[in-house]
Amino acid sequence: LFSLQPFRDMIEGMRLDLWKSRYRTFDELYLYCYYVAGTVGLMTVPVMGIAPDSKASAESVYNAALALGIANQLTNILRDVGEDSRRGRIYLPLDELAQAGLTEEDIFRGKVTDKWRRFMKGQIQRARLFFDEAEKGVMHLDSASRWPVLASLWLYRQILDAIEANDYNNFTKRAYVGKAKKFLSLPAAYARAALSP
């Protein structure tokens, strides 16, 4: 399944980001996330290797890797809404914003309202689905790669918890995972990866 296409697609994503600063639908946003992050997941699988004794298909492992790239990028976007808006960028599906009763102006104003909280809950829930999808693939990676990938997945996913803990204020507060939590994730991931599925 190794292919040069993800490398070309990543360059396409960088080019896209030079002129595009709005996403009308989640499909459009997903494509951007694939270009700039899903591709990274696909590139890393041949480097890390699939476990020789894994019964899973290579496709399913690549799918999980793709999902982790998407989950990470969606999380990165949700963390950086304020920062991005101050550069005139909105990496959120505009149709879903409208459905939630929100406009571009609301993003630039940056006020945490109940509408915003409701919108954010949906976005966070979707990002978590991609993390769940990714987690299923971790145990099929070569054993040396399992725990670092699992640790990175858990660390990045905790940023979503931090956004919730900030009461969805991702306009002026940066969601981050504290040093202690980060540190604890390492032995936890090591132990989990050492156990069979």
Ligand SMILES: CC(C)=CCC/C(C)=C/CC/C(C)=C/CC/C(C)=C/COP(=O)(O)OP(=O)(O)O
């Ligand atoms: C789960 C399985 C089977 C394999 C793992 C496959 C991997 C390692 C996937 C992860 C891919 C990855 C690290 C994608 C990067 C996503 C990301 C958060 C990019 C953020 O980049 P920027 O947008 O430049 O960050 P800043 O906004 O912080 O500058």
